[in-house]
Amino acid sequence: xxxxxxxxxxxxxxxxxxxxxxxxxxxxxxxxxxxxxxxxxxxxxxxxxxxxxxxxxxxxxxxxxxxxxxxxxxxxxxxxxxxxxxxxxxxxxxxxxxxxxxxxxxxxxxxxxxxxxxxxxxxxxxxxxxxxxxxxxxxxxxxxxxxxxxxxxxxxxxxxxxxxxxxxxxxxxxxxxxxxxxxxxxxxxxxxxxxxxxxxxxxxxxxxxxxxxxxxxxxxxxxxxxxxxxxxxxxxxxxxxxxxxxxxxxxxx
Numbered sequence: 001x002x003x004x005x006x007x008x009x010x011x012x013x014x015x016x017x018x019x020x021x022x023x024x025x026x027x028x029x030x031x032x033x034x035x036x037x038x039x040x041x042x043x044x045x046x047x048x049x050x051x052x053x054x055x056x057x058x059x060x061x062x063x064x065x066x067x068x069x070x071x072x073x074x075x076x077x078x079x080x081x082x083x084x085x086x087x088x089x090x091x092x093x094x095x096x097x098x099x100x101x102x103x104x105x106x107x108x109x110x111x112x113x114x115x116x117x118x119x120x121x122x123x124x125x126x127x128x129x130x131x132x133x134x135x136x137x138x139x140x141x142x143x144x145x146x147x148x149x150x151x152x153x154x155x156x157x158x159x160x161x162x163x164x165x166x167x168x169x170x171x172x173x174x175x176x177x178x179x180x181x182x183x184x185x186x187x188x189x190x191x192x193x194x195x196x197x198x199x200x201x202x203x204x205x206x207x208x209x210x211x212x213x214x215x216x217x218x219x220x221x222x223x224x225x226x227x228x229x230x231x232x233x234x235x236x237x238x239x240x241x242x243x244x245x246x247x248x249x250x251x252x253x
Contacts, residue, residue: 009105013072015065021081021246022111023043025103030177031157033150033191039073042105043098045084045114050247053082074212084241088121089233093129093165096121100171110246117242120235122169127224130162134220138213149190149199152209156187159216166223184212 013023027041028034052059061083065076079087087095099118104111137158141151154174160178165171172178179187186208193199201209233239 005040006105007061008069008072009074012042012065012067012069012076012080013044013106015067015076016046016063016078017107018046018048018080019250020078020106021047022099022108022114023078023106024098024101025105026098026101027075030097030101030103030173031153032174033153033194035195039071039075042074042076043101044078044106045081046078047246047250047251048080050084053080053247063162081246085239085243088118089236089239091123091129092162093126093133093171094214096126096171097173101173113242117235117239120238121233122165122171122229123233124166124224124226124229124231126165126229127162127220127227130158130165131220131224134158134162134217146200147203147206149194149201149211152201153187153190153194155213156216159213159220162220163216165221166220166227166229167227182216235240 009025010184011024013020021044022031023042023044025040026043028038029040046063048059048061059080061080063076067074067076078094084095088099096118099115134155137151137155141147141155144151157173157175157178160175160182161171161173164178164181176191
């Protein structure tokens with residue numbers, strides 16, 4: 001991402017009707033294997049006004065929008081902060097990856113406070129998110145013909161992120177950064193091939209990848225059983241107070 005990309009993404013948030021709390025980039029750009037023409041996955045949270053959440057008619061808590069800018073697709077998904085907080089509390093690694101993405105398009109003091117609160121949602125139960133996600137990616141990879149480099153990279157990214165969370169208590173979604181610790185020699189080459197788009201794998205050379213996947217699955221299981229992370233979120237009351245403050249502030253603004 002460069003400054004032009006950042007400015008383009010900032011402008012795309014303007015379609016939101018309600019004040020944005022934060023916006024970050026997810027997807028291939030976050031994972032470290034975006035191609036030159038990869039879409040931008042823009043994710044974030046906004047704040048619904050208090051009258052809309054206490055009334056009889058329930059508002060849309062999620063806004064999705066796809067737009068084209070300078071030949072690039074921006075896929076925008078933003079949730080009301082109340083929904084986002086509920087997802088954080090529900091062992092949802094996907095939203096935590098968005099929260100801790102280093103590719104910040106829009107932030108601020110509320111966003112930084114949310115990130116501090118989010119540390120209490122990094123629990124041992126995130127194992128179930130990453131285990132389930134990885135199995136889904138593996139099934140997709142096995143069903144492909146020919147098998148795609150992109151899908152294989154997602155398999156490794158998800159397994160490594162799950163292990164990292166359980167062993168270190170931190171969210172890390174960038175495959176290149178993860179591989180500095182896991183040291184799988186073929187990862188840089190796979191990423192380079194993915195960046196050239198439409199890369200497929202030779203069926204005769206799959207065994208090295210399959211063996212590594214099995215080892216990572218075993219390590220994920222071991223990390224779960226040995227994890228010292230809390231079993232449940234520990235900042236729920238503070239998150240509730242945070243939400244109330246945001247709603248009340250909206251009354252005065």
